[in-house]
Amino acid sequence: MQPSGERLLERLSELPSLPAIYHQARDALERPDGSLDAVASVLETDTALSARILRVANSALYGLIAKVDSLPRALTMIGTEEVHRIILATSVVSVFRDIPLGAVSMRSFWEHSIATGVASRAIARRLGQTGAERFYLAGLLHDIGRLPLYLLEPETMGQALQAHREHRADLQTLETQMLGTTHTEVGAALLTQWQIPAVYCEAAGRHHDLGEDDYRLETSATHVADIIANSLRIGTSGTRAVPVLSETHWRRTGLEVDDLRPVVELTLRTTQDVVSAFLEL
Amino acid sequence: MPDPLLYPVTETPTAAPTATPYHQPLALDVLREAIGRFDSCTTAPETLRELQSTSRLLIPQARCGVMLRQRDGCLELACERADPTEPAAKALSTDAEQGIESGWVGLAIKQGLYRTDRQGEVWLFIKLASPRFVHGVAFWIASSIPESLHQALGALADLAALRLDRLAEPGASVLAPQPNQDEQRFAANGFPAAAADPLTGLAPRAQFLEALKQAFQGDFIGHSVGVMLLDIDGFHRVNRELGCVVGDQVLRSLAHRLETTLRSPYVLQALGSVSSDLCLARTGADELGVAIGHLRDPDRLLQAAAELQQHLAEGFYQGAHRLYLSVSIGLAAARPSGEEVGAETLLRRADAALKRAKSLGRNRAILYDPAWGESVSPHLRTESLLHEALQRSLFRLHFQPLFRIADMQLAGAEVLLRLSTSDGTPVPPSSFIPVAESTGQIAEISAWVLRRLCQQIRAWDHQGPSSLPFALNLSAIELSQEDLAQRLHKILSQEGIAPSRVHLEVTETAIARNEAQARDNISALRTAGFEVWLDDFGTGYSSLKLVKDLPFSGIKIDREFVMDLTAQTSTAVIAESIIAMASNLDFQVVAEGIEEPEQLEFLRARHCEIGQGFHLGRPVCASDFERLYLSKTQPQPRPEQDPTPT
Structure with missing residues (x-):
């Protein structure tokens, strides 16, 4: 890699970082005594993000038959591992969307x-x-x-x-x-x-x-x-x-x-x- | 992947391990000959003919063809024969198709050369490319092609590619075959070769017009021909304020975005067209045009236009500037079998639609309607700040409480819009609302306001259900739009809020702008369940007539009458009679601008129902409103300590 490429990699910190809420939710998920309720209450502090998660959960991506209208229910329907991915996906897209x-x-x-x-x-x-x-x-x-x-x-x-x-x-x-x-x-x-x-x-x-x-x-x-x-x-x-x-x-x-x-x-x-x-x- | 000259002419041919010495002197002679001949070629077809004829000196019995990359990236066979229906030309075109479908051509582009045996014949494909441009692929098919000739053929291809490069300067457009050749294959997407617009790389205006004419000559059963004209709103300001270099870059970026979007499967699906039915061109300094053949349904043009606008809404990042540009789009379509419409007329109609889109406030797409007469009015400015505010949620809602004067119970709130620039400097509504109205962004802003209000109502109801109404101001622009009630109702039903929770305030001036439409809208809003109040009552011209004719829920007495209430007898008389008239007509009355206790007492004595003003409570942000007025204790007016208006 040429020096200019290295310099560019050093400047990655100038970019917006993942929102704190992602890390909080991830911590809540990884805690041994963690529950989906705990994750839900972390996420609910960010109304924009939780609304977005609900929309994504109800999109054609998951093809859920019944409409999911609350965050705890969405989290239960799609499972813990998937919750992490969906939070990550929505956080990343939200950071750069606008x-x-x-x-x-x-x-x-x-x-x-x-x-x-x-x-x-x-x-x-x-x-x-x-x-x-x-x-x-x-x-x-x-x-x-x-x-x-x-x-x-x-x-x-x-x-x-x-x-x-x-x-x-x-x-x-x-x-x-x-x-x-x-x-x-x-x-x-x-x-x-x-x-x-x-x-x-x-x-x-x-x-x-x-x-x-x-x-x-x-x-x-x-x-x-x-x-x-x-x-x-x-x-x-x-x-x-x-x-x-x-x-x-x-x-x-x-x-x-x-x-x-x-x-x-x-x-x-x-x-x-x-x-x-x-x-x- | 580096892409050097694949077969340097200077390389010693004996390097090839399987070389048959017999070929080498001939190959070198042919190359020497070719260098001279290519140099005198003045057109692309001539160059290709030269490539074919010199290669025949090496492999006389071979079928030879060249596929050139077209403007849309597809490869098309470049015919050297005048008559494409001739059997030999047909065979060549079948060969070319087979080469593409079987992926051999792709492999040749990837590797530089691809050779395969098929049904007793050798197929050899060689990339026709220079270091700066891949022009296409040349191929030879013969019962045998000695491998020792690969290098020589490759060198011929490189020489031809270099010549094509030079012929392409300075326009750098893709070289299409000559127009009088094979009409059926080439005319479809290679409109006659004209140099692309050097700035945007799009087709120039002449080609756009030609494409449009051709679309009219096509086969139209069940199809229309469509035109989109896209004009960048206020583009002259970009050039003026940021300079032409930035302006050019933005124009180029915008053109590229539009092109990508236009050719996405969803837009094509909506239009019912395929990519080669479209010609996107730069038709003016800051105007782009799309000619659309085989359009399925003219109404779908609006859908495609909305998709294009979506890709511009996020703005542009250009040389440290964030720019929010919008486009106005004029659309027109014609079904040539049914109407006496030609390319010229269609273009004029699209232009009329474009002008109308501009005059209705820009950033919108309008489809030409034959019912229009010859109107169309002035043109207005667009404002990046408001664009940015919408994009980045710089707007905030403030709430000013309304109280029932008799018992000082909270009766509702008026919702006010606040804007700060990204560095926090507040922008007064009196400076941004008129601009928003003149650019038409007011409609987008008020949709945002309504949606945000609904979310706020929902949040407050969650803490304790209530039926407290919130009042919003409707602008003149919105009041003269056709689908107002539907639009507002749709937002409320999406957000799950009852229309009775939202009071809409309209001024007499706003009604006067387009009285007939305003009347229809007010009736429709009332039917949909909204309350509509007449705001600033007494300051307009036709008040009494309006009050008599329109189904208002109530009136708001303008602050002007409240202000001088206790000082001027005449004002007091007017106020008193407004209140009396309203109660006789069974209207509710709100007095605005109450700033002193004496004014409140006067209004209370006259049985004015509801009051609003700094004396009772200033506009505050949502959390303060909640803390001050919605907490469990009895809400009380909060007279302002410092009555200086902000």
């Missing part, structure tokens, strides 16, 4: 991220994996490293986007050339700094890796989901090209070509509703 960007709108960024999450989750379901929401969160966070690039280096990223638009190179190559780092590297660093579980750091850091390696299934599913979301053109995190498919990741997922159609259909059907749950009033 910050204006340049040629890529924040909304477009989250549309792409959510579509990738939804596709990744659909892949996990297709493969009969338990904990499909882990895959959703891995997909949701996979390009998070682009946000520090846009926010800390707006001018350079503006030039990179312009060069990418003129077909000079793919965006990640331009990131390396112009900033000495990439969104994958920055994303992994940011999530590590936030003390987010390693599985998400790996998905953010290695979803474009093409080499042979023993990737986690979440990383490989995110790699494929990212390609699906880009092909469908649901939002964008900046790139206008569909990333290159890695044989290793594809084999790692164990997907068949026939699995793609249902995954794509589910992604198209679900994403819009999940986007409005996360982003709209």
